[in-house]
Amino acid sequence: MTMPARSGVDAEELDDASIVERSWSDVDAFAVIFDRHAVTVHRFLARRVGGELADDLTGQTMLVAFDQRRRFDLTQRSALPWLYGIATNLLRRHRRTEVRQHRALARAAPDTVQEGHDELVSNRVTAATRPLRKALAGLSAAERDIVLLIAWEGLSYDEVALALGIPIGTVRSRMHRARRKLREALPEEDH
CATH class of the missing domain: 1.10.1740.10 (RNA polymerase sigma factor, region 2, helix turn helix motif)
Incomplete structure (x- = not known):
């Protein structure tokens, strides 16, 4: 336009x-x-x-x-x-x-629910990413948001602070904690 x-x-x-x-x-x-x-x-x-x-x-x-x-x-x-x-x-x-x-x-x-075909396929496809997903799930929502905005979207710390409406120091401290948790949660060859 x-x-x-x-x-x-x-x-x-x-x-x-x-x-x-x-x-x-x-x-x-x-x-x-x-x-x-x-x-x-x-x-x-x-x-x-x-x-x-x-x-x-x-x-x-x-x-x-x-x-x-x-x-x-x-x-x-x-x-x-x-x-x-x-x-x-x-x-x-x-x-x-x-x-x-x-x-x-x-x-x-009911207590017993059978998985459909789509769920079975999805489970098999995501099996390879399970360790990373599990590690990300171990982060708080606030830490995960920061990690994904920086890692996936390439935002700077300043941009993340602006996006989430938090001080840049908070972004830095949450990112530091998140990195530490991810290092501890992921097998050595994954990081």
Whole structure:
């Protein structure tokens, strides 16, 4: 999408902060933020929850971002850390809801449940990644979010702090603890 700016400059030449600010008066301008970052946000979510749910959460992320665009810190050139923060919060909310639903289902479900074909295939495919998944599961949610934003998405500590709304010192200390826990949990050849 090419959107002329007030100065006659195309949207491709504007940073995200300028686009978000422009979207305050021209709601169509926010489509540039979607075009620039939706695929990246989707990839981040898909790595954590799979493609289908990532589709939903990406849409929700963009909707929340649009609704809260006046809260975006215009001193930040990129909206991506902000979008990661929104996506992470939505993912946490989804997981809390999923846990509650699973507990309710477990109380109501019969004791013997047979796995379907999809579950069997999924279990076999993920067997190779089990040690890493187990190690990541051993981290607190806060530590895991930081590790995945840094390792998978390549965010800097500053960007993670911005995305999660926490001080950079907290990012550093959580990352340090997470690395220590991962070293202890993973077999020597995996790290």
